[in-house]
Amino acid sequence: EADIYQTPRYLVIGTGKKITLECSQTMGHDKMYWYQQDPGMELHLIHYSYGVNSTEKGDLSSESTVSRIRTEHFPLTLESARPSHTSQYLCASGDRDNEQFFGPGTRLTVL
Amino acid sequence: GQSLEQPSEVTAVEGAIVQINCTYQTSGFYGLSWYQQHDGGAPTFLSYNALDGLEETGRFSSFLSRSDSYGYLLLQELQMKDSASYFCAVRDPQSGAGSYQLTFGKGTKLSVIP
Numbered sequence: 001e002a003d004i005y006q007t008p009r010y011l012v013i014g015t016g017k018k019i020t021l022e023c024s025q026t027m028g029h030d031k032m033y034w035y036q037q038d039p040g041m042e043l044h045l046i047h048y049s050y051g052v053n054s055t056e057k058g059d060l061s062s063e064s065t066v067s068r069i070r071t072e073h074f075p076l077t078l079e080s081a082r083p084s085h086t087s088q089y090l091c092a093s094g095d096r097d098n099e100q101f102f103g104p105g106t107r108l109t110v111l
Numbered sequence: 112g113q114s115l116e117q118p119s120e121v122t123a124v125e126g127a128i129v130q131i132n133c134t135y136q137t138s139g140f141y142g143l144s145w146y147q148q149h150d151g152g153a154p155t156f157l158s159y160n161a162l163d164g165l166e167e168t169g170r171f172s173s174f175l176s177r178s179d180s181y182g183y184l185l186l187q188e189l190q191m192k193d194s195a196s197y198f199c200a201v202r203d204p205q206s207g208a209g210s211y212q213l214t215f216g217k218g219t220k221l222s223v224i225p
Contacts, residue, residue, distance in 0.1 A: 102155070
């Protein structure tokens with residue numbers, strides 16, 4: 001079954017820690033995206049990739065970085081987490097221009 | 112740049128019909144999409160309009176008027192499970208280095224009451 005996965009689903013960590021949020025999809029999509037969403041708010045694009053070795057920053061400035069070494073894998077890394085990074089992070093993929101498939105999200109809390 | 116406007120909250124009665132409007136301002140336009148997101152869940156794709164007119168998918172329909180930069184999502188025979196946030200989104204070819212980015216509205220929280 002084709003799907004998109006994110007781990008961990010929930011993460012509580014202390015300030016200054018390095019974390020990596022995992023995202024994998026089995027649909028063979030070239031295009032993948034990371035969004036940040038605060039509760040009850042809109043989605044903000046923070047990173048996107050149009051294929052292997054292709055990564056770009058989105059509209060919302062973010063201190064995170066991403067990599068795309070394999071088509072199915074698009075991890076997001078925070079080198080030094082801060083309380084301001086507390087949010088939900090949603091990964092998505094899709095090769096049709098206006099349809100994106102979202103993962104279940106990672107709820108990150110930085111103390 | 113681009114901006115989308117939609118009502119922040121809508122309340123409707125079970126079994127009724129509700130319309131959620133979305134107006135947009137973009138320097139270019141490739142189509143309007145709608146996504147549903149339940150509390151604590153991930154957004155799921157509902158519909159997409161590239162051309163003017165009405166697209167129907169079961170109880171949900173979506174309409175687009177490009178000349179008015181306006182669209183709406185119509186939900187019929189409302190059910191309690193339709194309580195969720197609904198986001199309109201546009202793909203703007205002028206949105207930056209990549210033209211496949213979607214810009215989302217702030218979302219409309221729909222509450223369906225008995």
